[in-house]
Amino acid sequence: MKDEKKRGRPRGFDAKAALGKARDVFWDKGFSAASLDNLSAATNLNRPSLYGAFGDKEALYLDALEGYRQDGMGVLTEALDPSLPLRDNIARVYAGALAIYLHGETAARGCFLIGTATAEAIQHERVREVLGRSLTDFDGEIEKRMRLAVERGELPDSADPQMLARLASAVMHSLAVRARAGDSRETLEAIARSGVELICGRS
Amino acid sequence: MKDEKKRGRPRGFDAKAALGKARDVFWDKGFSAASLDNLSAATNLNRPSLYGAFGDKEALYLDALEGYRQDGMGVLTEALDPSLPLRDNIARVYAGALAIYLHGETAARGCFLIGTATAEAIQHERVREVLGRSLTDFDGEIEKRMRLAVERGELPDSADPQMLARLASAVMHSLAVRARAGDSRETLEAIARSGVELICGRS
DNA sequence: AGAATTTAATGCGAAACGGTATAAAATATG
């Protein structure tokens, strides 16, 4: 469904890979501090090619954000596999987050969204919109699992699924910030463990 | 102890007030997107005066961060008044945070540190250092109160004061991010209430 | 009063910025 040969010179690069490289630059520097020269160098694309494929700098950034958001949702739904106990689900959510935030083992970059989009959110309405949607969608996915947990008796009937979900997200937001502030993997994992305990009950 | 008249032309502005105006600019735009022209206009200082009083842009930003950090610690210790019950203390911490994050009632700016310093933390080591220190100091102050709570029997002996403190901070970090993402005051206050419930026990 | 010293104002200057005009290269179509 995409083999209709477009006429004209074919593009000589993989747009998805280039977007990933651009995302890495934004991830390290933030939107404002990342220059088109940086992005051009990282993607091996000259500026007109970048512009042609993605539009201007803001559009490229929004594309990168949206891709990250979708990847994150994928990791989340995978972690929330309802055949596992709730406690395992939440632990997996945090483990998945830390795998992204710690980036390999070495330098911690934290969360791309929380680490860079928050800074631009006041001035750039579209960035704020993506950020807000990401947070609420994340909350919502966890909330669904919390509702299921109440139905199944993993949580007491008195539990408030929406609020528990938001607090479960809150722990992750904190991991995102702390990772970028340079906290050690050990510290972050300890917080994650304690978070699971607190959210899912001490039973 | 500061009436020793310096010789030479006296400075014609209040450095502290100027720093506050500069902080507001950084708060809205972030470090990288804030230009010296913006800062100059907001403070009513021409660039050489800014430079003379605070040094370059990064030094000015670090000054603003440090001032915010200290203000925040002041609000925190006030909220943690040990003559009040733990539950009230934590509720006051969140209320104090939201008062800052929501800025009046209208446009939400979130937390200056979490909203802007996280973005620069990877590239600017000194910013990362201030951010990290701010987070750990905050945790530490709450941890002291948690220890006291265990001694007093407000929390069970089995409670882990360090981890409870970090999770209490986590809720605040989430408020900081969500405020900047545009969440309503009602939502944020509801999260704060639920956070108090979760941290301080459902009793 | 005059010298010394500090701050304030104007404005410059080199570099970096985002974005694009222009032309060459590569492919499909007729």
Place this chain on the structure above:
DNA sequence: CATATTTTATACCGTTTCGCATTAAATTCT
């Protein structure tokens, strides 16, 4: 093969950036 169309490469344009050089103003010290 010629033409149309799309991508790539080079180079450039106007603007904005940060920082400072220079000069004027205001105050203290001698």
